[in-house]
Amino acid sequence: MGKGAKIARRTFLLGTATVAGGFAVGWYSLEQPYAFPLADELPRAITPLTAYVLVDARGVTLITPRAEMGQGATSVQAALLAEELDVAWDEIRTDPGPPAPAYYNAAIVAEGMPFAATDDGWQAGVARGFGKTVSKLMGLQITGGSSTVPDAYDRLRQAGATARAMLVAAAANRLGVAEDQLTTRAGAVVAPDGTALPYTELAPYARRVPRPRNVALKDPADWRLLGKPMQRLDIVAKSTGTARYGIDEWAKGMLHATVRTNPRRGGELNGFDASTAEAMRGVVKVVPLPGGAGVIADNTWRAMQAAQAIEFDWGPAAHPATTQALFDSIAxxxxxxxxxxxxxxxxxxxxxxxxxxxxxxxxxxxxxAHAPLEPMTAFAWLTDRGLEIRAGTQIPRFAIDTAAELTGLPKDRIVLSALPMGGSFGRRLEDDFIAQAVLLARVVPGRPVKMTWTREEDMTHDxxxxxxxxxxxxxxxxxxxxxxxxxxxxxxxxxxxxxxxxxxxxxxxxxxxxxxxxxxxxxxxxxxxxxxxxxxxxxxxxxxxxxxxxxxxxxxxxxxxxxxxxxxxxxxxxxxxxxxxxxxxxxxxxxxxxxxxxxxxxxxxxxxxxxxxxxxxxxxxxxxxxxxxxxxxxxxxxxxxxxxxxxxxxxxxxxxxxxxxxxxxxxxxxxxxxxxxxxxxxxxxxxxxxxxxxxxxxxxxxxxxxxxxxxxxxxxxxxxxxxxxxxxxxxxxxxxxxxxxxxxxx
Structure with a gap:
């Protein structure tokens, strides 16, 4: 996650933006870019030029919207930006940013077209271009299909180069020096006489500079970071056990929950008896859910023990019951x-x-099965101000859509913080577990709830x-x-x-x-x-x-x-x-x-x-x-x-x-x-x-x-x-x- 606190909520982002002189910058590949996320909520102190680089008095924060599942997505996105921006690797802060259509994945639909990767004919090119357009129009913010690097390679380098050009222009105006006489190094613009103006100091001036188009990118021969061995930004935290995943989330007054639903996929719930569970120590509520029930308690262990005490009457599966019958269906x-x-x-x-x-x-x-080491888990907090969700997810905007349907809240009152994941392998391309957390939070408004599946629930409900x-x-x-x-x-x-x-x-x-x-x-x-x-x-x-x-x-x-x-x-x-x-x-x-x-x-x-x-x-x-x-x-x-x-x-x-x-x-x-x-x-x-x-x-x-x-x-x-x-x-x-x-x- 880098060296800075993640931008978990809009209020936190606004807090960093109120520092005088902050500005944000990014780049879009299509002619009509989306507005900068949170543009309507940012104070005048921050100029929403585009979406990927935030500079304020604290330093540089790089927005890395593709999900981190252990594959190094955060580090590679940061490196693409940092290479062109010229910031020091050990001073980088990263944040996934808010879910937004601006962070659509242009590559994921394009690569799904029915043309071989080796086909460079005009029909294949048109189809891939159409796929990119579909991704943009739908605002498909998805992580998957080995598409993070193909999607980000040009886009994020352009974002970094654009930000750098604006900072250089601001320095040129301030120093009265031609732009081509200035260089950049380690988060500063350097004048011919050695004077170094930090990006943080230049931010108030850079926000007044028109955003340039078609900025030149570095020759790979001049790369400082890309193409060379890099220490991943999360390696120290992971090596010392201090990395925080969804399962580690905490808030004051938080309740803990788990669920049990019919292990026969698509099967009905005929009924359940929760009398024993409801009488167990620490249990706050037993909540009926589609296909089963959830237990809210004062800690995870008690929630899981109580869930095991519920007697369920499960209906049959909606699919053939045995492996042989399933293969017969395929045959x-x-x-x-x-x-x-x-x-x-x-x-x-x-x-x-x-x-x-x-x-x-x-x-x-x-x-x-996907069987990631971290089972499905999600945090949900419903208040009179709206709904906050914290979860590891590959589809943050779809998760917000689901939460809006379940709560009746407008989407602009739902805030989702995308967290690092302890594995996924594709499992967190689903939002079923997030929906369950939201349903549980609805019955205890004002109290944050962290819902965690048992390993058995995770395996049988994959x-x-x-x-x-x-x-x-x-x-x-x-x-x-x-x-x-x-x-x-x-x-x-x-x-x-x-x-x-x-x-x-x-x-x-x-x-x-x-x-x-x-x-x-x-x-x-x-x-x-x-x-x-x-x-x-x-x-x-x-x-x-x-x-x-x-x-x-x-x-x-x-x-x-x-x-x-x-x-x-x-x-x-x-x-x-x-x-x-x-x-x-x-x-x-x-x-x-x-x-x-x-x-x-x-x-x-x-x-x-x-x-x-x-x-x-x-x-x-x-x-x-x-x-x-x-x-x-x-x-x-x-x-x-x-x-x-x-x-x-x-x-x-x-x-x-x-x-x-x-x-x-x-x-x-x-x-x-x-x-x-x-x-x-x-x-x-x-x-x-x-x-x-x-x-x-x-x-x-x-x-x-x-x-x-x-x-x-x-x-x-x-x-x-x-x-x-x-x-x-x-x-x-x-x-x-x-x-x-x-x-x-x-």
Whole structure:
């Protein structure tokens, strides 16, 4: 969060703004920018030029509106601004700012268009431009899809450069010196004679300077921060245990709460008996909620104990009750009526396979929970002045909309402070937990309430990554892959998730096939078809979304075909690859892993590639057979992000993605019985343990021409690289996850 107090409420922002000489500045990519957030409420002492840089007598505060979930979003946004503004890294204060349409994410809709990232044709360009326009018109302030860096790269640098230009102009007017004779350094404008005017001193003058347009940006060769190792702004707080998350929020007189709702998603509540709970020590109220009840008490433990004492009569789930029945529903979607997309259809697959396929296979991936370490939690405080919400959220403006509907308050009387999160992986793209906190706060007006889920509530009330089934076949000729036909059936993440936000996505759901249809391979006869399975369990985005399972389908089928052709997995992928950055990451991972060199007896390597979120990523996993089972010894990953802004954070994110992908591939699955998830805690839903973690080597390339994010792209290739390594070591093809159903891991 940086070195300053976060701007938690409008009153606090106004307090900082009343210092004489403050001013705010930012930049917008479209011609008609939104007004500066809080413009109508700011006193004359602060001039709302634009939205990202606040300078007052206390120093510089950088507005970083993309949510911090542990991925380093706050630091990278601050660095983009600070680089052009020329402020010292150790003097930066950051704040997420108020939820506002000015902070729309221009990249998130643009990247969801049904065009491959490698498609630079005019239609793709028009579609992406349309997506940016939609994002702006809707004011979509969303964090997700590895879009923070692509969205912020130009925007925030322009904001910093604009602020710097205004400060230089103010100094030039004050000193009577030409602007081109002035430089900036560490939060000050420096004159030729060495005189340094601090930004704080220049602020009263800068607010009178017209905002310049088309300011020049620094040459990357002159960067002080970007491209170099940076210490994340939150690293000290996290290392010393002083970082504050939503679960740490506190206010005088605060009450504590938790909830229990029907673990069978969509099931009714027939009734409950709370007499025992209401008589327990510290309980203030038991509150009926949709599908269950909440308990308000004087501390969290007592609230949770009382909630467990409530006797509920739950109704049945609104979806098939067992894992098998859910997969049967998905399998039934392989029909012409359920076809959702066919975005890849090269050559003549039917003709190529007319004489029979060399490989025919079915693959499956399970439902997966998000399971962030910090369970869902939110703070709500309803008074006669309005409603205050404090929560970790990726969709702050949607959360305000929901709160307005629940309370009847106008939106301008609802203030939401976006807090750092102890993980999300897509779970906090939902606002159900915030809605519950608001409902609880309504029954104790004037008292702040912090609502915290138990781990069991968090697991059983997730919106998981959907299960999916793929059916593939292919043919080889002359030692090469000649045909690949892949059909994928899955419920629609877009329809489920966007529907809960009140949006109605049109057209095909590309998430069903992303990470499969858009791969840069010149297979002569190549087809990928998506089938939309019925909505059953409500699902949502999970780290790398559809590509998380589709890379497993695509790369395992491709590996089977390459083996049938008698070709080398790396050489055949390189031969088929049509995209230079993708070839570069394949070559890099081959070099890193010493692909093709001899290995000790019982050891083997597996390779997989996936282009997702515009980032080509190739991974090699090395396994070794031991008396205790199969051991993942080493993993190698190479990805091309176009421009490395912080090599330390890139390395951390790549490591994290590999661990996330491998850990879930080994042993994670959300299974259903009697209409509810069977996994309720980490004892039955395991994450990768440190003793299981391999040595991981990563490399970030910069050959691409577009800046990309890295939070998700290293996840998809991990599982298929491991599965392909298992085949290389044992001769056993595993076509469903988790892999430990068929292999014992050491």
């Amino acid at each position: 039934g979607a392989f029909t012409d009526d359920a076809q959702d997309s066919r975005l890849k259809d090269d050559g003549d697959v039917e003709q190529a396979l007319a004489q029979g396929a060399d490989i025919t296979a079915e693959y499956r991936v399970p439902f997966l 919106f998981p990554r959907p299960a999916a089934i793929a059916r593939g076949q292919g043919r080889v000729e002359g030692g090469r892959v000649a045909a690949l036909d892949l059909s994928i059936a899955a419920p629609s993440v877009s329809a489920s998730q966007m529907g809960r936000l009140g949006l109605n996505p049109l057209g095909a759901d590309t998430a069903i096939v992303n990470g499969a249809w858009d791969q840069p391979l010149a297979i002569p006869h190549y087809r990928v078809t998506g089938y939309r399975a019925p909505e059953t369990v409500p699902v949502s985005s999970w780290r790398s979304v559809g590509a998380s399972g589709n890379a497993f389908f695509h790369e395992c089928l491709l590996d089977e075909l390459i083996h049938a052709a008698g070709a080398d997995p790396l050489e055949e992928r390189l031969r088929q690859c049509t995209h230079a950055p993708s070839r570069a990451v394949l070559e890099a991972v081959g070099e890193m892993s010493n692909w093709g060199s001899p290995l000790p007896e019982g050891a083997a390597r597996g390779l997989a590639f996936c282009l997702s979120f515009g980032v080509p990523c190739a991974e090699v996993v090395e396994v070794r057979q031991t008396p205790r089972g199969l051991r993942i010894a080493r993993a190698f990953a190479a990805a091309d992000v176009g421009r490395v802004l912080d090599p330390v954070n890139i390395e951390n994110q790549m490591h994290g993605g590999v661990i996330w992908g491998l850990g879930h591939a080994i042993g994670a699955a959300l299974t259903y019985a009697d209409g509810r998830p069977e996994q309720e805690n980490f004892d039955t839903y395991p994450a990768m343990r440190i003793t299981e973690c391999p040595e991981i080597m990563v490399r970030a390339l910069e050959t691409g021409d577009t800046v990309r994010g890295i939070g998700e792209p290293t996840v998809p290739p991990a599982a298929p690289a491991l599965a392909n390594a298992i085949f290389a070591a044992t001769g056993q093809r595993i076509r469903q996850m988790p892999l430990d159903r068929e292999v014992r891991f050491a």
